[in-house]
Amino acid sequence: MQSFDLTLVAGPPGVGKTTWISQFLKDASRPLFYLYPGADVSVDLARIGYRFPWVSVISDEQAPSILTDLPDQAQVFMELGFHLELESPFLAALPGRRIAILPPGLEQPEWRNWADEVMLGNNSQTLEADQLPEIWKSPLTGQVFDPPSLDEVLTELTRRAYGQVVRLKGIFELPDGQAFYVDFVEGLPGIEYTELKLPRWLEGRPNRFSGLEIVGHNLEQKTIVQTVLASCLADDVLFQYQQQYRQLQSEEETVEAETEREVVA
Amino acid sequence: MKLAVISCIHGNYEALNAVLSDIDAQKAEQIYCLGDLVGYGPYPNEVVERIRSLEIPSCQGCWDEDIVEGLNACECSYPSQIAEQRGKLAHEWTNNEIRPDIREYLATLPLSLKRDNLCFVHGSPNSQHEYLLPSMDGFAALERVLSADADVLFCGHTHVPYVRELEDAKLSVTVKSPAQTESPQQFEAPLKRIINAGSVGEPRHGRPNATYVLYDTETTQVTLREVTYDYEKTCQAILDKGLPSIFAWRLARGMEFAERADDPSHVCERLILNYHRC
Numbered sequence: 001m002q003s004f005d006l007t008l009v010a011g012p013p014g015v016g017k018t019t020w021i022s023q024f025l026k027d028a029s030r031p032l033f034y035l036y037p038g039a040d041v042s043v044d045l046a047r048i049g050y051r052f053p054w055v056s057v058i059s060d061e062q063a064p065s066i067l068t069d070l071p072d073q074a075q076v077f078m079e080l081g082f083h084l085e086l087e088s089p090f091l092a093a094l095p096g097r098r099i100a101i102l103p104p105g106l107e108q109p110e111w112r113n114w115a116d117e118v119m120l121g122n123n124s125q126t127l128e129a130d131q132l133p134e135i136w137k138s139p140l141t142g143q144v145f146d147p148p149s150l151d152e153v154l155t156e157l158t159r160r161a162y163g164q165v166v167r168l169k170g171i172f173e174l175p176d177g178q179a180f181y182v183d184f185v186e187g188l189p190g191i192e193y194t195e196l197k198l199p200r201w202l203e204g205r206p207n208r209f210s211g212l213e214i215v216g217h218n219l220e221q222k223t224i225v226q227t228v229l230a231s232c233l234a235d236d237v238l239f240q241y242q243q244q245y246r247q248l249q250s251e252e253e254t255v256e257a258e259t260e261r262e263v264v265a
Numbered sequence: 266m267k268l269a270v271i272s273c274i275h276g277n278y279e280a281l282n283a284v285l286s287d288i289d290a291q292k293a294e295q296i297y298c299l300g301d302l303v304g305y306g307p308y309p310n311e312v313v314e315r316i317r318s319l320e321i322p323s324c325q326g327c328w329d330e331d332i333v334e335g336l337n338a339c340e341c342s343y344p345s346q347i348a349e350q351r352g353k354l355a356h357e358w359t360n361n362e363i364r365p366d367i368r369e370y371l372a373t374l375p376l377s378l379k380r381d382n383l384c385f386v387h388g389s390p391n392s393q394h395e396y397l398l399p400s401m402d403g404f405a406a407l408e409r410v411l412s413a414d415a416d417v418l419f420c421g422h423t424h425v426p427y428v429r430e431l432e433d434a435k436l437s438v439t440v441k442s443p444a445q446t447e448s449p450q451q452f453e454a455p456l457k458r459i460i461n462a463g464s465v466g467e468p469r470h471g472r473p474n475a476t477y478v479l480y481d482t483e484t485t486q487v488t489l490r491e492v493t494y495d496y497e498k499t500c501q502a503i504l505d506k507g508l509p510s511i512f513a514w515r516l517a518r519g520m521e522f523a524e525r526a527d528d529p530s531h532v533c534e535r536l537i538l539n540y541h542r543c
Contacts, residue, residue: 146345146346146347148344148345148346148348149345149346149347149348151345152345152347152348153347156511156514156515159518161511161514161515223510227347227511230346230347230350231345231346231347233346
């Protein structure tokens, strides 16, 4: 068997597990692998894939074959969601470095006993209730959002209009062809929007992953679905937007080309 | 004389009653209403009946107009797709709920009211649908007051109360026409004011409280009033009457039932349509 490093990262939602892992994924000199067991439809899997295209993002299905045949010097990061049983035979048998990322003051012995190392994470308040929160996920691939509607829906969601949302993350497509990563953690200020460095999609419905994941209590799932879908653009509206943006893009390219010619001259 | 100016009640009967009690307590002698008696809220008929029975002079708001003439809103009425869907739903519900005599009364409401140097409109002197936002360009704001031939322009529609003073206004206009040479003209206007009364039944200032204004015609003093009321009763009525629960949720947070337009440079398309009709 070839030598490889496995790092298992666990902690409550919103504490910064993916962000912590991301710091090691910037170095493309070693073969890098990322897994998120139990999450075949996952915003994190897609986000890692979009941000670090050189990282192999592995689904649950691919995991057994890939993990037994890793290249030499491979570095593997496995993110463990709060819903996984850390003492399960599968996880307990994995030979790796165990990192627990916990918010300040959280006295949950489960993570502390499991970890080789405990790191201080975001001051998220996602595990204050007595019972574990529920997870709701929805792929949104192909859907393109009306930007002000999306903004409004995210405000309503995070301000508890449809249940107590403690964590929200999503990848959303906008009519100008850009895709955004959206991040909310209860206890941290505001909703964070990050533009994903992806090619602009201006021809029809985007054929790349987008989706929404919500962790919370008493989530009104049916209403959430209706509200999210009410913010998506119909075919004819999307077509009009894309036509305008394509025209704008081509005008910008013409101006750029002319400027370049002038500079050369 | 102490005037009370109320606006944008939007079928919120509890809020209207609380404001009327407060107006009584403040000893205002005359009430003016800037329209939008109906729309979104659960008690459109009751609100109109109350305004009518008290003989409160009222302008026609954009929602009142849409109930009379059918939904025909400008794009500035809805700043997002989801707001538009919610607005249409609220319009449909109100349209089914409203009694014929109430619809007839709404049809009789004027677009503006005048009292000496004061003018009362719903949105702007040009259109019930146009928003006079506090951040609107000074030239355009002054133009709206001058077009009303008033010193003080009372408006609503934005649901956020404010007082804007337009001091030492100087306008420079150059008229170009094929028959004449360019002729620059300068105008000077004394202090003008725009006073927005906020909203009785659908506030957007982050709290559920109703707002209105008091105006003293002798001293020209303006007082913005914020009145608490049992908004939970209105929220319950929204649910009981089958309106979307998100309306109740937003009302309880002073976020309006839907949303308002927030582009101060936007010129209402309804304004252009009205000009064309002329």
